[in-house]
Amino acid sequence: MGEAERGESAPREVFSYFCIKGHVTRPSFAVSDDREIPTEWDCTSCGLPAGLDPENPPEPLRNEPYKTHLAYVKERRTEAEAQELLKEALDALRSRRGIVVVK
Secondary structure (H helix, E strand, O other): OOHHHHOOOOOEEEOOEEEOOOOEEOOEEEOOOOOOOOOEEEOOOOOOEEEOOOOOOOOOOOOOOOOOHHHHHHHHOOHHHHHHHHHHHHHHHHHHHOOOOOO
16 A cells, blocks of 8 residues: 555654664654654663753663562561561461460
8 A cells, every 4th residue: 555545644753862872763753733752762772761862861770679578578677576476476376276385
């Protein structure tokens, strides 16, 4: 299919986006009165954010390392609090099971 079947294409304008690694991405956007050009675009070469200013490209996103549930628990509790909670949980479990602990 060509323009004869679909109609004429809308006029387009190309913008250059620059990432921190020096790559340039050039997407095109339709020209209209109410369009909004994004301030950032994903670099097609490396996937980092790219901006319109070649002198000040956006900083890469900072990825936090994955934390396990245990890591979050350790942030909220001291070792002494954890030992006390463990003792309480074990005592409750033993009492439900009818186990007597001799000390």
